[in-house]
Amino acid sequence: MLRIFSLIVVISVALAGCSSAPKKGGKPDWVDGNSAKYSNTMYLTGRGQAGGLAVAQDRARSDLAKILEVQVQERSSDTTTFKSSTFGDMTQSQGSLDVSRQVKTQTRKVVKGIQIADTWKDSSGQYHALAVLSRMQAGNAMKKEIEQFDGSTRSYINKAKQSNDSLAKMAYIFRALEAQTQRHAIQQMLQVVDSSGKGVPSPFNLGELTAELDAAARSMKFKTSAIGDETGQTQPILAGALSKAQFSESADGGDFTLEGNLKMNPGVEREGWLWVRATYSVRMLDSKGGVRGNKHWSYKISAQEQSTATMRLMEKITKTLDDELAGTIIGFAISQ
Numbered sequence: 001m002l003r004i005f006s007l008i009v010v011i012s013v014a015l016a017g018c019s020s021a022p023k024k025g026g027k028p029d030w031v032d033g034n035s036a037k038y039s040n041t042m043y044l045t046g047r048g049q050a051g052g053l054a055v056a057q058d059r060a061r062s063d064l065a066k067i068l069e070v071q072v073q074e075r076s077s078d079t080t081t082f083k084s085s086t087f088g089d090m091t092q093s094q095g096s097l098d099v100s101r102q103v104k105t106q107t108r109k110v111v112k113g114i115q116i117a118d119t120w121k122d123s124s125g126q127y128h129a130l131a132v133l134s135r136m137q138a139g140n141a142m143k144k145e146i147e148q149f150d151g152s153t154r155s156y157i158n159k160a161k162q163s164n165d166s167l168a169k170m171a172y173i174f175r176a177l178e179a180q181t182q183r184h185a186i187q188q189m190l191q192v193v194d195s196s197g198k199g200v201p202s203p204f205n206l207g208e209l210t211a212e213l214d215a216a217a218r219s220m221k222f223k224t225s226a227i228g229d230e231t232g233q234t235q236p237i238l239a240g241a242l243s244k245a246q247f248s249e250s251a252d253g254g255d256f257t258l259e260g261n262l263k264m265n266p267g268v269e270r271e272g273w274l275w276v277r278a279t280y281s282v283r284m285l286d287s288k289g290g291v292r293g294n295k296h297w298s299y300k301i302s303a304q305e306q307s308t309a310t311m312r313l314m315e316k317i318t319k320t321l322d323d324e325l326a327g328t329i330i331g332f333a334i335s336q
Contacts, residue, residue, distance in 0.1 A: 028120050030130045038117055038132045041195050044068060046114070046131040053127045057116050060131035065111045068133075071192045072103055102185035110189060113138055135193050142190040146200050149183035152176075153204055160216070166255050167292060170216040171333040177209040214246070217329070221254030222247055227261040233314050234260050234280070241321035247329065256292065257285040262317075267309060276301045276309045280317050282325070284332050293332025 029036055030045065038045055046064025050056040110133070117132040153176045160172035184206060190199035222242055226235035238260045242249055264278040281296035297320050303309035 027122070028118060028128075028130070030118065031120060031128050035118075035130065038130070042135055044133040044135065044138075044193065048129045048131070050127055051125065053119060053121075053129070056119070056127040056129040057131070060116065060129040061111065061114050064114055064131045064133060065107060068110065068189070068192060069104070069107050072107070072188045102182050103188060106185045106189050110138055110142075110193075113141075133193070135195055138193045139190060142186050142193065143200055145186050146183055146190070149179045149186070150203065152179045153183070160212075166216065166220045167286075167333050168336060170213065170220070170330070171336055173209065173213045173216050174330060174334050176204075177206070177213055180204050180206055180209060217326075218246055218248060220247060220256065221250040222256050222258055223250055223254050224258045224260065227259060228264075229260070229262040231310060231314075234262050234317060237314065237318050238282070238321060238325075241318070241325045244322055245326035245329070247326075253287075255287060259283045259285060264310075264313065267306065273302050273304060274306060274309055276303075276306075276313065278313055280320070282321075282328065284329070293328075293335065295328050295331070 030038070030047065034040060035043075035045060044064060044067065046060045046062070046067060048056045048059025048061070048063055050059055114131050114133050116129055118130040120128045122128065156172045156176035156179065160169045160176070163169045163172060180202065183202060187199045187202065191197050224235055224239045224242060226232070226238065229235070238258060239249055242258065248254075259282070261281045261283065262278065263280075265276060267274045267276040269275075278299045278301065279296050280299070281294060283291060284293040286292055297317075299313055299316050301309045301312050301316070303312060
């Protein structure tokens with residue numbers, strides 16, 4: 001009995017060695033065409049060729065990943081509605097709402113499931129490798145993630161409806177949009193992996209969620225104030241940037257106060273030039289005086305006269321606020 005068991009072990013080890021080593025002899029069907037064993041309906045496949053086995057295998061994995069990414073990109077045209085929205089565009093700086101970035105993240109996750117199914121060495125000494133990805137296994141994993149993101153989205157939307165805090169409401173809608181952006185990337189991947197090409201259609205809409213984020217942001221009422229600015233120029237700059245970001249300002253008071261604070265040193269003269277350093281910060285306060293967010297920017301200005309240095313500083317502050325104020329306020333919201 002012991003001899004029979006030992007023989008079985010030896011045969012099993014030998015077979016395992018054969019499956020990992022490059023095959024010799026007749027050319028496998030997958031080298032120049034489709035694989036009968038790993039059919040396109042059941043697997044995604046990639047091929048690699050090189051003078052070394054490890055390199056050929058890496059190239060096969062990369063080939064499959066590239067095919068997957070290209071096919072997903074071809075399905076990405078429907079994200080333009082989301083990106084064209086005011087806050088949809090501005091929140092790209094948050095990273096988590098960048099659809100293309102999420103697609104790349106999902107591609108990296110899927111690539112981990114790629115396996116080398118077969119290898120072959122031809123008469124010239126070149127190695128060939130076949131990489132495969134099971135459509136069923138990858139698809140099931142993606143469907144599970146999609147279910148989780150839909151559950152999170154539903155929860156965030158309900159919390160937004162129940163919240164009386166306009167900043168918290170905006171944060172919840174942002175989180176819902178964030179979850180659906182990640183879900184959207186998975187759905188695009190699933191449509192490629194799923195042989196039917198359908199995936200799991202979302203019960204939510206990126207465009208509608210972005211419109212809700214816009215509406216929540218515009219419903220917030222702000223007033224602006226300035227501290228430490230002897231020139232009196234920063235308060236209207238802040239108010240102008242707030243308007244450009246499509247938030248509402250209320251002279252009689254609002255839900256929140258945006259407090260701009262300018263700190264500017266007298267400057268140092270060096271070889272006929274005046275070098276000035278300054279910081280400008282925006283602090284967000286609620287109606288009870290509670291701090292809801294704070295951000296600052298640093299500047300270094302050079303000019304031959306103080307008035308010119310001040311003018312250049314104001315130009316830089318204007319550009320900063322015009323470019324970043326909307327994203328800054330949203331950042332305050334989601335950091336709560």
